[in-house]
Amino acid sequence: MDFRGRDIISIRDLTREEISFILDRAEEMEKSPPGNVLRGKILACLFYEPSTRTRLSFEAAMKRLGGEVIGFTEAGVSSVAKGESLIDTVRTVEGYSDVIVIRHPREGAARLCAGIADIPVINAGDGSNQHPTQTLLDLYTIRREKNRLDVDVAILGDLKYGRTVHSLAYALGMFNARITLISPRGLEMPREVLSDIKKAGAEIQEVTSLEETLKGIDVLYVTRIQRERFPDMEEYEKVKGAYRLTADMLRDVREGMIILHPLPRVDEISPEVDSTKHARYFHQVKYGVPVRMALLKLILEG
Amino acid sequence: MTIDMKVKKIKNGTVIDHITAGQALNVLKILGITKEYPKTTVTVAMNVPSGKLGFKDIVKVEGRELEAEELDKISLIAPDATINIIRDYEVVEKKTVSLPEILEGVLECDNPNCITHFEAAKSQFIVEEKNPIKLRCVYCERSMDEEGVVKQF
Ligand SMILES: [Zn+2]
Numbered sequence: 001m002d003f004r005g006r007d008i009i010s011i012r013d014l015t016r017e018e019i020s021f022i023l024d025r026a027e028e029m030e031k032s033p034p035g036n037v038l039r040g041k042i043l044a045c046l047f048y049e050p051s052t053r054t055r056l057s058f059e060a061a062m063k064r065l066g067g068e069v070i071g072f073t074e075a076g077v078s079s080v081a082k083g084e085s086l087i088d089t090v091r092t093v094e095g096y097s098d099v100i101v102i103r104h105p106r107e108g109a110a111r112l113c114a115g116i117a118d119i120p121v122i123n124a125g126d127g128s129n130q131h132p133t134q135t136l137l138d139l140y141t142i143r144r145e146k147n148r149l150d151v152d153v154a155i156l157g158d159l160k161y162g163r164t165v166h167s168l169a170y171a172l173g174m175f176n177a178r179i180t181l182i183s184p185r186g187l188e189m190p191r192e193v194l195s196d197i198k199k200a201g202a203e204i205q206e207v208t209s210l211e212e213t214l215k216g217i218d219v220l221y222v223t224r225i226q227r228e229r230f231p232d233m234e235e236y237e238k239v240k241g242a243y244r245l246t247a248d249m250l251r252d253v254r255e256g257m258i259i260l261h262p263l264p265r266v267d268e269i270s271p272e273v274d275s276t277k278h279a280r281y282f283h284q285v286k287y288g289v290p291v292r293m294a295l296l297k298l299i300l301e302g
Numbered sequence: 303m304t305i306d307m308k309v310k311k312i313k314n315g316t317v318i319d320h321i322t323a324g325q326a327l328n329v330l331k332i333l334g335i336t337k338e339y340p341k342t343t344v345t346v347a348m349n350v351p352s353g354k355l356g357f358k359d360i361v362k363v364e365g366r367e368l369e370a371e372e373l374d375k376i377s378l379i380a381p382d383a384t385i386n387i388i389r390d391y392e393v394v395e396k397k398t399v400s401l402p403e404i405l406e407g408v409l410e411c412d413n414p415n416c417i418t419h420f421e422a423a424k425s426q427f428i429v430e431e432k433n434p435i436k437l438r439c440v441y442c443e444r445s446m447d448e449e450g451v452v453k454q455f
Contacts, residue, residue, distance in 0.1 A: 010443060086421050108417035108441025115423075127415055129443055192445060 003298035007114040009123045010130045011167045016174045023140050025294035030287075034297070036066025041300055044097035045071030046089065047124070048104040053263070053285070054124050054134070058101050061292035070097060087116055094119050099300060102126075120299045128163045133295065134262060135167040137288040138221070142172075144287060145258050145280055146218055149175035154213045156182045156243060157223035157268060159189040164262050165223055166193050173202030180213050181206045184239035187229060210243060215252050220245070220278075222261045222268050240267070247272045260284050312343070315364040317386040317393075318376065322433070323349055325379045326359035331455040332375045333363065342366065355382060374408050377401040378451050381432050401432055409437070412450045416442040 001021045007013075014022075028034075043062040047055055050073050059069045074083070083089070086109060093100060094117045102110050103124040110123030110130070125131040143149055153172060155165050159181055166189070169179055179202050181189055188206065189197075198204055207213055214220070225243055230236040244267060245259070261269060261281040273279055321329055326346045330336075335344055343364040352358040359380075367387055368376075376383050377399035387395040405427045411418050418425050418441050427437035430445070437446045 012443070086417070087423075104417075106415050106417045106420060106442075107413060107444070108411075108439065111441045112417050112421060112423055126417075127442070 002302060003295075004300070004302045005120050006299055007110075007121045007123075008132050008295060008299070009110050009114055009121065011132045011135045011171050012130075014132075019136070019139065019171065019174070022136060022291070022294055022298065023143055025298060026136075026140050026287075026291045027144070029293040029297070030290035033064060033293070037297060037301055038062065038065035038067035041067040041099070042097040043067055043069045043071075043296070044093045044100045045069060045073075045124075046093065046100060046102045046104075047071065047073040048086075048102070048109070049074065049125075051103055051125065054103065054131075054288075057285075057288040058122075058124065058133075058292055061289050061296055064289065065293055065297060067296070071101075086112065090116050099296065122295065122299070125163075128161060130167055131163060132167065133288070133292055134164050135171050136295070137284065137291045138164070138168050138260065138262070139171055139175075140291050141260060141280060141284040141287050142219055142258075145283070146256070150177055151218040152178045152180075152216060153219040153221060154180040154182055154210075154217045155221045155223070156210060156245075158187045158225050158229055159183040159223075160187045161226075161229060162223045165189070165221070166197075168221065169193075169197045169202065169204075170200050173197045173200030173204075176201050176203070178203045179205075180217065182208065182210050182213060182243075184225065184235075184243060186231075186235070187225070210245070211249060214249060214257075215254070218254060218257060220257065220259045222259065222265070224264075224266050225268060226266070243268060245269045245273055247276055250276055250278055253278065311391050312345075312362050312364045312388050313391055315362065315366050315388050316368055317388060318361045318363075318368075318380075319358070319384045319386060320352065320355060320382045321359040321361060321376075321380040322382065323355070323357040323359055326361050328379050328452055328455060329359070329361050329376055329383075331452075332372055332379075333361075333366075333368070335363070358382075371408060373397070373399050374402075374405070375455065378405075378409075378435050379448065381435075401429055401435075403429055404440075405429060405437065409446070409451060409454055411439045411442060411444065412446050412453070413439065413442045413444040416444065418442075 090113045099120050101122045101124050107127035107129040110126045114121040258280040259278045345362040347360040349357045383399045385397040386393045407424045426440040430436045434448045
């Protein structure tokens with residue numbers, strides 16, 4: 001499989017075989033890092049909104065392979081509106097670098113850059129659309145911890161606006177996972193996204209009770225429930241408790257059940273869960289580096 | 303034509319036949335035919351029995367031939383439509399509309415936060431389903447259905 005020069009914009013662009021291939025390479029990266037194979041290569045990080053975690057992870061990945069990083073982080077939409085056009089910036093930056101990683105508050109920004117730049121572009125989040133390296137690291141974490149991807153998985157939280165869960169559910173669908181969705185009323189997964197995921201191959205059901213679901217799953221993926229998403233505070237107070245995972249709730253779960261979260265968390269997972277054998281969200285963060293190392297090497301060197 | 307339309311034939315103009323039943327008024331919108339439209343005779347027939355489609359609509363426009371962009375738009379809501387160009391009461395040309403796999407520039411993405419509204423980029427949609435229409439923006443990946451399409455006419 002030849003990834004040289006390829007853009008990574010959306011999980012939809014990747015086949016099941018390609019995803020498996022990338023995850024295999026990530027595992028090799030983790031187990032036996034290849035050294036400075038990207039020496040002399042430059043990664044340009046164009047962050048039009050702050051995301052420290054993602055940026056540090058890309059920088060660490062590039063540096064572990066001996067490459068260099070340049071770039072900027074802007075404060076948000078206001079600075080985007082003031083500055084030069086994205087198209088002009090990309091044309092300039094591609095003269096300085098070998099690969100571009102972009103994060104932008106508007107949907108479609110990464111695809112637009114990929115169409116303009118002659119060098120490969122990696123999407124590190126375009127508004128509420130895609131964040132394919134997050135999805136790949138989520139998949140990597142599941143495969144690394146469970147040895148397979150056709151798992152029983154429950155996804156909990158804001159399923160309406162949470163972009164990570166849309167792409168993750170879509171990708172898990174490609175691997176025929178059985179997915180249970182749990183969300184407060186009003187934050188259900190949009191019908192449109194749901195039908196896409198079914199088409200991808202997932203067996204999917206929607207429930208409202210977390211406790212009943214917990215017993216029958218291999219993976220619990222928790223996302224933030226943001227207070228500001230709720231039209232009315234009373235509604236928020238009601239669901240807040242119902243979707244808070246505590247250590248008590250883990251008594252009857254499967255032995256090897258793992259809990260993931262893209263972080264940062266608000267209060268969906270209480271801190272005492274961190275010390276249980278099920279908590280894997282900090283491993284998940286760490287796994288982002290080998291996944292991004294694998295992608296950078298595949299794209300730049302093959 | 304084999305259909306018995308109880309209206310007189312047009313001398314010069316276009317007959318748009320095999321329009322998906324119920325879409326005739328949207329076709330008029332695409333053609334910009336409103337109250338203010340200069341004095342042109344327009345004949346609309348709706349829910350005409352049709353062997354091929356069950357029912358269909360027909361629009362006849364006197365004194366006008368259609369432009370390529372109008373044909374593209376018609377194909378979005380009436381993929382089976384046929385276009386007959388009439389000159390001196392005779393059909394001089396028959397065309398079918400055809401929906402491309404990728405639709406460029408004809409419509410705008412209805413996601414207000416899509417990058418195409420902020421940068422010099424032509425809109426681009428993948429035609430995922432033809433009847434009824436389902437488009438997906440190449441950039442923001444949001445899908446747009448018939449309602450979103452018709453709004454723009
Ligand atoms: Zn769009």
